[in-house]
Amino acid sequence: MKRIVEIGILFSRSGDYQLLSNASRDGVIAAIEAVNANPARSIRLVAHERDPQGSIEKYGGLCAELLRDEKVTHIFGCTTSWSRKEVIPVMERHDGLLWYACPYEGFEANDHVVYTHACPNQHIVPMLAYVMPRFGSNAFLLGSNYVWGWEVNRVARDLIGDVGGHILGERYLPIGDTDVGRLIDEIRVARPSFVLNNLIGQSSYAFLKAYAELGRTEPAFASNRCPVVSCNLTEPELPAIGIAGEGHLSAGPYFADPLADGVAMPSSFPAAAYAAVLMLADAVEAAGSDNPAILRQMLDTLEYDTPLGRVRIDRQTQHTSLPVKIGRIENGAFRTVWHSQSLQAPDPYLSRSESRLFQGRPQLKVV
Amino acid sequence: MRRPRHNNRIPNLGGRRALVLHREHANVSALLRQLVAIGLDAQEAWPALPYDAEQADFLFFDVDMACNEQFPWQPGEAPMPLIALIGSEAPGRVEWAMSHRADAHLVKPIGSAGIYSTLLIALQKFEERKAVASEINDLRQQVAERGAIVRAVLKLMEQGLNEHEAFSALRSLAMDERVTLEEAAHGLIQGGARQRRLG
Numbered sequence: 001m002k003r004i005v006e007i008g009i010l011f012s013r014s015g016d017y018q019l020l021s022n023a024s025r026d027g028v029i030a031a032i033e034a035v036n037a038n039p040a041r042s043i044r045l046v047a048h049e050r051d052p053q054g055s056i057e058k059y060g061g062l063c064a065e066l067l068r069d070e071k072v073t074h075i076f077g078c079t080t081s082w083s084r085k086e087v088i089p090v091m092e093r094h095d096g097l098l099w100y101a102c103p104y105e106g107f108e109a110n111d112h113v114v115y116t117h118a119c120p121n122q123h124i125v126p127m128l129a130y131v132m133p134r135f136g137s138n139a140f141l142l143g144s145n146y147v148w149g150w151e152v153n154r155v156a157r158d159l160i161g162d163v164g165g166h167i168l169g170e171r172y173l174p175i176g177d178t179d180v181g182r183l184i185d186e187i188r189v190a191r192p193s194f195v196l197n198n199l200i201g202q203s204s205y206a207f208l209k210a211y212a213e214l215g216r217t218e219p220a221f222a223s224n225r226c227p228v229v230s231c232n233l234t235e236p237e238l239p240a241i242g243i244a245g246e247g248h249l250s251a252g253p254y255f256a257d258p259l260a261d262g263v264a265m266p267s268s269f270p271a272a273a274y275a276a277v278l279m280l281a282d283a284v285e286a287a288g289s290d291n292p293a294i295l296r297q298m299l300d301t302l303e304y305d306t307p308l309g310r311v312r313i314d315r316q317t318q319h320t321s322l323p324v325k326i327g328r329i330e331n332g333a334f335r336t337v338w339h340s341q342s343l344q345a346p347d348p349y350l351s352r353s354e355s356r357l358f359q360g361r362p363q364l365k366v367v
Numbered sequence: 368m369r370r371p372r373h374n375n376r377i378p379n380l381g382g383r384r385a386l387v388l389h390r391e392h393a394n395v396s397a398l399l400r401q402l403v404a405i406g407l408d409a410q411e412a413w414p415a416l417p418y419d420a421e422q423a424d425f426l427f428f429d430v431d432m433a434c435n436e437q438f439p440w441q442p443g444e445a446p447m448p449l450i451a452l453i454g455s456e457a458p459g460r461v462e463w464a465m466s467h468r469a470d471a472h473l474v475k476p477i478g479s480a481g482i483y484s485t486l487l488i489a490l491q492k493f494e495e496r497k498a499v500a501s502e503i504n505d506l507r508q509q510v511a512e513r514g515a516i517v518r519a520v521l522k523l524m525e526q527g528l529n530e531h532e533a534f535s536a537l538r539s540l541a542m543d544e545r546v547t548l549e550e551a552a553h554g555l556i557q558g559g560a561r562q563r564r565l566g
Contacts (some may be wrong), residue, residue, distance in 0.1 A: 109479065
């Protein structure tokens, strides 16, 4: 007789970022099916789902419904930092645990959250360490006008300044704005060595298309000379960008590789979400309990075999030690051009010296 | 759209040392856990602070139970940012916390939220407080030294210089000797070699 573990799912099936939230949800569903189909498992997961439909006001209430009415303790969900911040007080009140599986801007370590995707020392720091020696240290920073762009660009300003580079411009567009002509004009005049793109969704796609047009008329802005680099661009978005994405770069713990062994995932979002479910399942089996207070004491004692590889959870921050990869868009897919040789331990507050300076940076090798 | 440039870089808190003066309690565990997650070395102490407490970079102290005798300094003279941990808001206890000039505070129960920003705000307040105290000290000293400048100018005027010439002479002396005006004045009043060189 298998032990039943009831879990909650809280992803938006519709709305501005549905491409990403549905990708994460797909990973959770696939992992639940895999756990339940595995005869060697001593637990069976039963999922209860709520859909906030991309509406920030709905997250807190639906989260409370899952915890209070469905009696779940563990919730897999949230895409944006804004929704995560809405959910956290509810998790604290009901002593739940949120498994958050998206890249984010760091500077948080809540003991009611397990973070299974990349934080800044696993995305922007290695991305800059990769791009600056190759293309130069003069950056143009772009972002959608909310916390992801502000924070990733703030970290980039500090790190670029540390190595004597210059910020030639920093511009923000309202979320959803596709009026990118002015940005392109400013970049053409500024002549940066690379563009750090923290635009999201339609703004990002419109910018990449206009930038590709600029590259066709002025070769100095071709992707092999002045690339656009991102820390959250993933495979589900590539069809929306089309050929304009070719040659540009993104950082993450995972890129879809059709030749990979084991469970192949279409992008890092479902891969990290799938990993989160496996981590919970392994931990509950090992602890014989799904009580967060008990799990917190032992999450760091296991190694988890996941689509991200064999990973670990850091006890102090409840963030995940992850591989770091740099992918280059080629023929509509990411080809890994660099990867860390070992797991990169999380440093969400960038408080370790190697996260600030370019000393002891992750050893990367050309694939 | 442009965002304002940030001139003040967020300080890196990694490796800094925090002391938590509080009896053992779930609040303390939560605080220590979060401080370590942020990257600090964190240590609890009760009732006595460790011998090297003055070297700590931050001190959190319990407003409910702590008392003056636990601090190796006078109220208001802590050599690091102070963060008050407030449970009861009894006015007498808040008044006591204020006598120690807490740079920031946290209200119990303490969870994961708010600790990072509290560290940054306390650090900024403490550094401002230190800079203002040092500036006031300098200004006080300058005011006290004004008498010496007046006496030095009078002494030079006795030698036949007018007021303007006397002050210029004193200023050139200070520049030549690379000392402040006040120090040059003291040297002059005490007489001797410098006075002869001016003559």
